[in-house]
Amino acid sequence: MVTMISPIATVICMLVFPWLAYFAYYLVSRVVLWRTPADRKKPALPPGSMGWPYIGETFQLYSKNPNTFFALKQQRYGPIFKTHILGCPCVMVSSPEAARFVLVTSAHLFKPTFPASKERMLGRQAIFFQQGDYHARLRRLVLRAFMPHAIRDTVADIEAVAARTLRSWDGRMINTFQEMKTYAFNVALLSIFGKDEIGYIEELKKCYYTLEKGYNSMPINLPGTLFNKAMKARKQLDVIVAKILSSRRKRQAKFNDLLGSFMEAKEALTDEQIADNIIGVIFAARDTTASVLTWIVKYLGENPSILQTVTEEQEGIMRSKEMEGDKWLSWDDTKMMPMTTRVIQETMRVASILSFTFREAVEDVSFEGYLIPKGWKVLPLFRNIHHSPDNFPEPEKFDPSRFESSPKPNTFMPFGNGTHSCPGNELAKLEMLVLLHHLTTRYRWSLSGSEAGIQFGPFALPLNGLPITFSLKT
Ligand code: HEM
Numbered sequence: 095m096v097t098m099i100s101p102i103a104t105v106i107c108m109l110v111f112p113w114l115a116y117f118a119y120y121l122v123s124r125v126v127l128w129r130t131p132a133d134r135k136k137p138a139l140p141p142g143s144m145g146w147p148y149i150g151e152t153f154q155l156y157s158k159n160p161n162t163f164f165a166l167k168q169q170r171y172g173p174i175f176k177t178h179i180l181g182c183p184c185v186m187v188s189s190p191e192a193a194r195f196v197l198v199t200s201a202h203l204f205k206p207t208f209p210a211s212k213e214r215m216l217g218r219q220a221i222f223f224q225q226g227d228y229h230a231r232l233r234r235l236v237l238r239a240f241m242p243h244a245i246r247d248t249v250a251d252i253e254a255v256a257a258r259t260l261r262s263w264d265g266r267m268i269n270t271f272q273e274m275k276t277y278a279f280n281v282a283l284l285s286i287f288g289k290d291e292i293g294y295i296e297e298l299k300k301c302y303y304t305l306e307k308g309y310n311s312m313p314i315n316l317p318g319t320l321f322n323k324a325m326k327a328r329k330q331l332d333v334i335v336a337k338i339l340s341s342r343r344k345r346q347a348k349f350n351d352l353l354g355s356f357m358e359a360k361e362a363l364t365d366e367q368i369a370d371n372i373i374g375v376i377f378a379a380r381d382t383t384a385s386v387l388t389w390i391v392k393y394l395g396e397n398p399s400i401l402q403t404v405t406e407e408q409e410g411i412m413r414s415k416e417m418e419g420d421k422w423l424s425w426d427d428t429k430m431m432p433m434t435t436r437v438i439q440e441t442m443r444v445a446s447i448l449s450f451t452f453r454e455a456v457e458d459v460s461f462e463g464y465l466i467p468k469g470w471k472v473l474p475l476f477r478n479i480h481h482s483p484d485n486f487p488e489p490e491k492f493d494p495s496r497f498e499s500s501p502k503p504n505t506f507m508p509f510g511n512g513t514h515s516c517p518g519n520e521l522a523k524l525e526m527l528v529l530l531h532h533l534t535t536r537y538r539w540s541l542s543g544s545e546a547g548i549q550f551g552p553f554a555l556p557l558n559g560l561p562i563t564f565s566l567k568t
Pocket residue numbers: 221222223233236240282285374375378379380382383386447448451452507508509510511513514515516517518519521522
């Protein structure tokens with residue numbers, strides 16, 4: 095039987111339903127989204143869109159190059175905007191002033207934040223996850239090992255690693271990123287353990303490779319999963335570090351490397367704290383430096399005249415060393431490489447391998463008339479700042495000469511800024527300069543042509559890790 099609705103009933107429905115719907119909405123907004131009078135005085139959230147419930151705009155972020163997502167959002171909403179990714183409400187900031195506010199002047203209002211699975215894997219007591227006194231203590235110990243006066247005597251050892259690495263590529267087609275990772279790993283191990291712990295290094299590397307494979311896997315801790323293997327490798331790494339510590343304690347010698355710095359801490363660190371920070375530093379040092387070096391090889395390969403200028407600079411240094419009868423580069427030599435240094439700076443700007451970093455607001459914060467609510471993630475977008483035409487004219491162009499004059503304050507942050515900025519930056523610059531000295535004076539390479547494009551792993555990288563053919567200059 096078909097029920098007919100009379101015209102009068104239809105009119106009543108049309109008039110009454112909207113009011114019922116509005117009333118329901120009013121109740122929900124009062125009860126669920128309750129805002130007290132104090133709340134109503136709070137500034138508004140930044141502009142932007144939050145996407146779908148829970149998934150937010152995660153698909154939009156990952157369906158295209160994340161840098162395109164950030165750039166489009168900034169175009170649409172300006173330098174501070176809200177979004178929702180990976181289950182978290184976020185505020186993204188892309189002006190130098192806002193990045194400085196978050197990372198430097200109001201750093202106490204924003205704590206570092208990482209997914210719990212990553213913290214477990216690297217070690218909960220590692221420097222990146224800390225704030226306050228313990229963080230300051232760790233930072234002093236790390237800086238003591240990586241400040242210029244601490245690393246200046248290691249140049250020859252780093253050079254030996256660089257020369258050995260490049261020799262092993264001769265006559266081969268290589269995956270630049272993979273090979274640079276090996277180089278950066280060996281330099282990191284040298285600066286952490288010195289030259290003496292050879293006995294343990296192979297075992298340590300093996301476990302670290304297993305850890306690395308599981309790092310970006312789904313955090314499912316069941317037998318056989320990559321995550322599970324990585325967690326077991328992580329425990330094994332604790333054992334290896336404990337063995338090295340015990341062997342050093344027996345020798346009672348003084349060591350000028352990072353482990354030595356940790357072991358001599360006035361307020362002693364526990365073995366677990368030392369292990370977490372050793373693994374943490376390897377993690378921070380390796381893929382970052384290797385990614386930048388990979389981009390340098392690409393940009394030099396694509397810009398023959400810049401390569402020529404760098405080569406001439408390095409050949410000049412080589413000749414003067416030969417005349418003085420010196421075999422190895424010194425710290426002072428590395429300070430006489432202005433063109434090479436500008437190539438490194440410009441690479442770090444254009445490639446911006448860390449497009450952004452993460453913090454979390456520890457309380458409601460107001461900035462430039464906007465509210466950043468407590469618990470929201472805050473992402474300073476380094477790449478947007480490095481690619482703004484206001485800060486760097488023709489930002490997409492690879493032009494090292496722009497660094498002949500200093501960039502505007504707070505516009506160039508390849509090593510971050512403030513309390514968590516990179517304590518390994520001097521070592522990173524040194525190992526890049528030393529490798530580039532040998533690379534440009536002794537070797538040639540050609541790009542395979544399949545490297546156009548970019549991949550994220552999680553750092554920005556040329557596609558396929560930049561395959562190149564590599565040989566000694568004849
Ligand atoms: C070109 C290579 C490198 C780049 C681009 C780089 C970049 C960065 C950035 C941007 C940060 C700050 C992250 C944040 O604020 O959240 C950072 C932190 C850090 N980096 Fe580097 N880094 C490099 C190499 C290294 C090396 C070689 C080491 C060690 C030998 C190192 C050790 C660290 C550590 C321990 C932190 C954490 C500092 C803290 O939380 O206080 N980095 N790095």
